[in-house]
Amino acid sequence: MSQDIQAKIEQLTAELNEYNYQYYVLANSVISDFDFDIKLKELEKLEQEYPQFRDPNSPTLKVGGDITSKFKTVKHRWPMLSLSNTYSEQELRDFDNRVQKAIGHPVEYVCELKFDGLSISLTYENGKLAQAITRGDGVQGDDVTQNVKTIRKIPHQLKKSDYPEIFEIRGEIFMHKSAFLRLNKEREENGEQTYANPRNFASGTIKLQDSAEVAKRPLDCFLYFLYLENRNKFFSTHWESLQKVKDWGFHISEHSKLCSSIDDVLEFVHYWDTARHDLSYDIDGIVIKVNDYSYQEELGFTAKSPRWATSFKFKAERVETTLNSVSYQVGRTGAVTPVANLKPVLLAGTTVKRASLHNANEIERLDLHEGDTVFVEKGGEIIPKIIAANPDKRAADATPIHYPTHCPECNTKLVRQEGEAVHYCPNENGCKPQIVGKVQHFIGRKMMDIQGLGDETIETLYRMNLVRHISDLYTLHEKRDLLVTIERFGQKSIDNMLKGIEESKSKPFEKVLFALGIRHVGETVAKKLALYFKNLENLKTATVEDIASVQDIGIRIAESLYAYLHNQDNLAELNKLQSYGLQFQIEEKEIVLAGDGLSGKTFLISGVFVDYSREQLTKLIESHGGKMLSSISAKLNYLVAGDKMGPSKLAKAEKLNVPIISEKELLQMINQE
Template structure:
């Protein structure tokens, strides 16, 4: 056998083993044998001197991810699903669906609702060419280099005549075992741990080094179809999954086609009993009309398809004891009471803390030290106290009293008139505020400094090594390596991440500064409007309020922030350290853009985006937003519970659009 023949045979053999392992769940060889095949393939490819094809198994890890994670417009929007939470709501969904069909023989597909990260995989002539996150449904992020490292995802479809183009949609998730191992290693090394496998999967997918993503052992299940060319839609969704399986794309083996509503309800009950024994996290069941003709007949509403629904598992509630109520200090000085709980397992996770939000919330629930309380994880994620068991309250219990001085710096705690939140008055003299401000500065939506975990920042603040964000860039390799449980390789990685973070965007930088009330969407508005930092720093409150989406309170906080000499010194130090960003170009709006020069009012709750996000999309399309409906309004973007603005718009003859229409305009 020639080397060329052996190369081709090896690639096919390894692809077959990947298919057996990830799709058929039936590994045929031991890991050591698989590794030997990979070593042989690498050696033959190196010796051949020929370019290695993009779909070779050895090409999964290589190069670097795009530090900007470039935006990708989805050809077909990735919309969300409606949720139901009870059998009654599920039966109501079935009734509405059947009313839209011209027959009574509804067949449903049922499968677990995976708790991971939605992804769209584009294959051209069978070869994986791009992977994009869901993002806001219209535009996601390019994560191709990282997705290529996930062995469950084939680099080439197993088909001699694949479609010219097909977007395979599905979920990237982190198995429970991989999540446990990742957090154990992070705790051992003093790094950041993740709250749940979903967060871990999302964080792993946005690494600048694909080798890190590869080490996280992510996996994938396919469950949907986007744009396609050269592929004839089969009769049913179940048939689509069978095709995916034949192509070597993993699909969930628990998916079933069901011919009765009773069977669908039984599936929910059965999966609810099994969920904690599964190797991955799920939070419900997704039901879809299995026949594509039924899907087409049912159609869509703004928030979701009418032919699908997610039936969420009820939140598990357990009782436990409140052992203490402490207060935490946030980056803006917000004082948050936190109940320290006797450890209790809720939905497979050990819960030890639950936020009580503010003094008013503590009083409303009347939570006291020594109380027995019901605890659940809201949305299967965030622990919360549901209620107190008053019959079990100790006779000597006392209501919680907010401390008068900050537990960290001793400064007076004040509660501004009209606000629910009490705040420490210590500013950056307070180490707790300083630590939280630095954690925010390094966070994903800000400077996105990979590997710089909360515990590391808190330790450096405690050691008096960090007083402002600029100090991060002054620490040397020796400084980082001297930290407890910090290996030299980890220190080198943090320095590399700090260097990479110096190249950012104006919007990210504004957000990273931690100006009160300024979120990432508001930061985008400010960056687009002023385009240069000095112009923003010189803006008056009146100038700021002239921007759609910037109200008087936010304008006041922005103006006061940039008037502060200490804040201006921090900004100068950060720029001196090398933080920079490209010039913000003035947006070029096509004359035929559907919203060019139009005024849009937003009302109601939108299904997949906030109002700020919707306003940003409208601006991208050349429109502007207003707060009230008038004769000058061109469109009303209406969500759920639209209320009086919808009535007024209808009376004035204003065109009504929904989120689906906005997403359609955003798509190319």
Template structure:
């Protein structure tokens, strides 16, 4: 498609078609075309937008897959404050709430709307002329983070509304962003395979996803959204229930579990119904929200300083059960951490049958004074993962046996170690402990690391058990082992072709994800991104000392020591060379960000506390852009401690002991060049770099630069 007008018409046609198909699928469960046909249309639109980026629409369906990188989330003020609700766990309190409403309305008739309280992240969305223009988190209720690019990846959320009767031109939607339980379970299963700490509940998982800087990663988290309120500058509807019906008519997702109740008895009936029924839903809920339906009556009742008088949240008490602790199993993770898991007599709890519960570490076993054979109390509540909260000491049998924590690795027999200041015992046998070796392979092929198609955790684990792979570098030798692969059950020619193609494709995965995939202890996804951005390639990183690495923004001393130790090991250096030979990306492509000036060159800073004008991350970027370095620890080599509000007293005391200057945010900013000075200094830096590059290439051509 060569001419721009034709491309523009096709982009508009595809955009409208895909919006319609998304609406039919996510709002009405109607699939008008096959997934393959949908993907073909989306791919065509992506191709046209790449060829003609100026024609791409802000709310294009391609935004669903993400790809926007947001280094900082700006904040925005809410037009309507996002107040929190008062909570109660008692039916008596609900009746008292009803009495206050009755009194406040002076005996006038009223009704309530009851809604399930989704356990997610409160979000405010703005629609203008039917287009989604902004998504803002609750924040402090007055201001929140603008996360529009991340919100656009939520597939159940329409980016473009179909015109409906009485649809306001400009309005806000309040609702809850959440992670469905099946997605949460899948994510935690992946984390468990990778030896990572499990997420406690879907709410934390959703909150963490919305803070990711890469919207493509947000899209992979498969978040969902339910709207529960519509706000307009003027009174557009007579009741809250009419607003919910309008939201549905506009095409926004509204949970169909809400109900209009004529009395407090109807409310209590709704509460009782969902007490058990809620566990059948694919979403975590922790209570019921009760609101006076009539909006004029809401105005009449008004607000307290913190919450509305016309609404209240009833929270269900934490689900608990009593069962017997039969055994403690010890799992060895990717980093060698030995984690105890309680094996229980199966017991129904919160809609599931619980057989296992996390014990975290030996400290918890000691704190609870757990013994084998004890009757223990297990809770879920807001924590989806069952946990033991106590022991029924009165029912402790005489045969109860104290739990003896192993002194040797349950997998390889190596004596366990417990590093100072850490809660976990660890197996130090990194090269010979099979669960560690296997978990590192599973981590390398996982979605957030190399994400190798056709080689998931189960398959690579099977290959490990069969002796086909031992290290991540062995993965790149699998193509040469095709004769062995074709003899394996459940692995046909097509599967092998897909696997080999996936391995080949993994060679294009960016350096930061490769670094994360290596499984270096403490180097998670974010730290890997920071290290890759700072050093640009694996050779520079391997040449760095622990002290050098600790100076990288947001990389602490413990992380730095662990990374430097791992990179210094001969076996790991050999592994990196094998990956290099295989063609894996071990360097970032493109030009590194250019410094604004060298005003802070040679100076190191520690930031502590909360700052007024900038966030801590913004100050870190300012310092590094002017040539300074950030470190996480205070030593006699430190140049400045930048102190904000609520700075830790220990850091202040340590800085005073080393006679490190303590400066304020304003004093730091005064050290930076003005806007005009920065322009001049940037030009000087560019000229110097250009001259240096030219001089290196051919000294005789220097004069041609001026």
């Protein structure tokens, strides 16, 4: 009896999965909606009675039902980096020139529509959907697997094929315009808050805690990039992988194109700049990727984005309104940003009252006058900005707007560093927004994550002259008599705050380094620096060249960090923080080396290899005591060269007389131990 039930459940599961595949992937309806629903209800009833036989990826899960109290945070196996953007055809040609210079000849590109939705990473194990993770901060995201299982275009179980045992595929979850308008109208009629655009609706939906509610909202998904170990052994190009994953059962956009030149790319861009309005969903640009995987590896990554891909953003909706005034904001790094205060105007579904003017160059370029009529766009459909003024509507006696020469907060003369467009207030220890901003940054969730402290509390502590430096936080326990005088700040709040400050002393070195708010030192850069230099003392003694030799750390970051660490005020602050018990060295884990034959030697890997991936070679070198560098310099002992290595690296290595060895020669060096 039970065997018959199990067989029936397996049969219905297989049938319904096939119908879903035919309908949602191949757009082929082989069964009526009524008959499909009858079979689905039959399966649902059997699963309720015999839950032990339910498939973890049953088609009944597409109707939802699971409640999630809190989404689990999961680290991405491969970081979900963002793409660099451009709105200029010349910048696209510049991108192509950089690629050709690095590779040595023209390359093929794959052009794809840039869907305006929510990025998602799907992991499949043995053909079954195992996990769905949002982009999050690029390093880690939320596990939204149960919600994603309700999206009919995403297969729970792949058809039998030649897919790898485990892989990740990435894509974009979005909502069609018609569904957005219909659902927004329903929310409005029900007195509920409406969403500004389909992207926000899709993003809000996937984070709902009730998957049954998610299932009621029609989400769609396009998949567009494959990740797996030793990918080059399966595919040599991105285009080849796209065709293959479609065969596996994934929903791939039919509008992607393989282009043989940058002129083909621009033709694709021009076509979709107009044709995008005919689509049932929103796109905000075109993504351009180098097709050959080996060239992608050769081009590599910056700290934030791949060097082998970029996106061309379409120009956004434009409206006309009045410039009421310009105010100036001083940030925690001292950067002075002009902000346009506008007569409120509706733009791309939201009311816009303010727009960034970026810097003095922008004010000069726009030739802004008080009371000007201006054209406003949303750059990248997100941040409003002034595109131009309308001189035909300008009053004859209108006064030109000039960028200030002194800080609007502390009246210190502004400085402008060579090669930068931004003006800075150098009075970092005496300018209120910088002091408050630095401390607010320090306590933030991604930095020291000090519980019991918020931005408003920091403002209050500054006003009471209790906090003028980050280190002052660690003396607050001595000032309880003053803390109790703060309005709406009781004993429990004070206890929680002091406990949070004390607990922050255990935060790891990379968190502290990021929290200090050093210009150009973000979260990823701080992690790389901490892992490379191990402790603050090593960082203090490092030269600009030493810092710049760390993988993905450029000269600007190196110069900024060096300047920070050679400022006497900053050193005094660091000494105080060290004395209060903050962590300024990484917790060394005992590493058991496979050998030490490469100890004291530095390596750089470039090109494509036969038996190992570049990641595997890196681990192999480090496990035998070797050290990896990110660029070719006089400090490099060996360049490990594979196939399709960039000519510029080869030329530089030869010029500096850096020995160039093969994968085989590297293995021989290790075996000689």
